[in-house]
Amino acid sequence: MSKIRITKQFNFETGHALYGYDGKCKNVHGHSYKLSVTVIGTPISDTNNVKYGMVIDFKDLKDIVESEIVDVFDHATVFNKNTPHIELAKELADRGHSVILVDYQPTSEMMIIDFADKIKKRLPENIELHSLKLRETGTSHAEWYASDNQ
Template sequence: MPKIRVTKRFHFEMAHTLHGYDGLCRNIHGHSYNLEITLIGEPRNQPGHPKDGMVMDFSDLKHIVKSQIVSRFDHALMVNRLVSEEQIALLQKTSERVLIVDFQPTTENIAAYIADILQQHLPEEISLFSVRLFETVTSFAEWLAEDND
C-alpha cells in the first residue's frame, strides 16, 4: 500500500517576547500564525469501514490540533522561563493566558514544540511528517520528521 501525506491548515493569534534578544522582538508583540500539519501513513484498506481510504479523518486531526495546540496557544502570551519571576507575575496580572516555556519562543522552537506535543497524540499507525509554522505571510519555520529521527 502506498504511503500518502495529508495536510491540514490552522490559524491562531499569539504574542511572544524574545528574552535577551538584541532587536525589536525583545518587546512583547503578536503574530497571526498559520500552521500546517502534515501526516504520513497508509490509507485504510477496509472496504465498508467508514474511514476506508483515509490516512486519518481530517476531522480527527482537527480535533487533536485544536485541543492540543490552538486552544492553548490562541490569544496567549508565550515567554521564556528565563524571564524574571517578578516580570512573569506582572504579566499574569494583565493576562490570563501566559504560557511559560523552557525555551526561547522563536518560530523555530515553537514549531519543534508543536511537533513534540502532536506526536504524543497521534494514532500509532500514523506519523507526523512535518510542522510548518508561518509567523508572517513570508516567513516560516519547518520541522521535518526525517531531520529529527
C-alpha cells in the same frame, strides 16, 4: 498500498517576547501564526470501516492539533520562564490573561519543535508526523521534518 501525505492548516494569534534578544522582538508583540500539519500513512483498506479510504479523518487531526496547540496558544502570550518579563507575565495572569511559560526561547524554531513533540504523542500508531510549517509572518516561517530528526 501507497503511503499518502495529508495536510491541514490552522491559524492562531499569539504574543511573545524574546528574552535577551538584541532587536525589536525583545519587546512584547504578536503574530498571526499559520501552522500546516502534514501526516503520512496508508489509507484504511477495510471496506467496513466508516473511515475507509482515509489516512486519518481530517476532523481527528483537527481535534488533536486544536487541543494540543491552537486552544492553548491562541490569544495567549508566551514567555521563556527565565525571562525578566516574569513579573509582567505574573501581572497579566493575575488579570485573567492567558500566559504560557515555556522552558525555551519562544521563537518559531523552538515553538515548532514543541508542537511536533505534542502532536506526535497524540497520533494513532499507524500515522506518522511528516512535517510542520509554522508561518510567523507573510515572509517568514520555520519548517520541521521528521526525516531531519531521526
